[in-house]
Amino acid sequence: MPTTPGVSTLSNTARPVAVLATDMAPRTVASNYPEPFASRMNGRTKRALGAVFGLGNFGVNLTELAPGAVSSLRHAHTAQDEFIYVLRGHPVLRTDVGETLLAPGMCAGFQAGSGNAHQLVNPGNEPVVYLEIGDRSPGDTVSYPDDDLVAVLSEGRWLFAHKDGRPY
Template sequence: METFNLFHDATDVGPDGSEPEGYLCRAARLGPKLGASRLGMSVYDLPPGEAICPYHFEWTDEEWLVVVTGRPTLRTPEGEHRLEPGDVACFPAGPDGAHYVRNDDEAPARVAMVSTKNEFGIAEYPDSDKVGVWAGDAHYMLRRSGHLDYWEGER
């Protein structure tokens, strides 16, 4: 049986050069490593000034945040909250679950994100007017305001 220690094991996925400044963190994707099929977990090491990903919410998955070390800042629809080790937050599917995690502290932070897993995913990014769609190997990032009529282009 595979295990991963939240406090001591290393993150093994680093920035690949496509991320802008402010999103340079390392991660460990635990679902595949541990043989999970219905839940996913990623552990993120956040240097000072860095965030996991832009402010967003999922339409298809519920996500949970667990603060392992450090004091990251959590932004939700209610505002910003400074967290501490041991804090847990749940982000339900839909707009009420919007979230953004960044490290405003001078010390590194480690957090874990747990989520349900589906064959497809849909996420909205309210600050940048984007919608992301994932299905198998397909991935689309679209403008939310670019709505088309169902019948457009059909004969």
């Protein structure tokens, strides 16, 4: 018989088998971007759900965007596929082909190596909540067509540089 909704754990591990996503603590660091880019992520809150379960091959975040906030800098990955599923609100998806208004229940995918840079923007007065899922492919690089920034995934962490190669 199921127990009351909430966190339950297996007896042989400290990892839960189920959680209420909104009860998970948000990330303590709002962004890995260097300044002046990190402060542009104000109003974005991420809860790293995959990490709660020890998932290593892909990440899952419950992300909330306050009114006026953005998901990230507009970017494209060379090796990482990404997927989003809108739970609440009406974000605008910005890509190389233009802007698309999204609604709850809609989803979008971004194939690695496509070069089609993407970003979500919350132009509304209510929060936007969505799931974002991405793999953790080694050797990934990220381009940011609107900003003087490139990123390389090296030994599990992102290294940021200017487009001319100078590190931040």
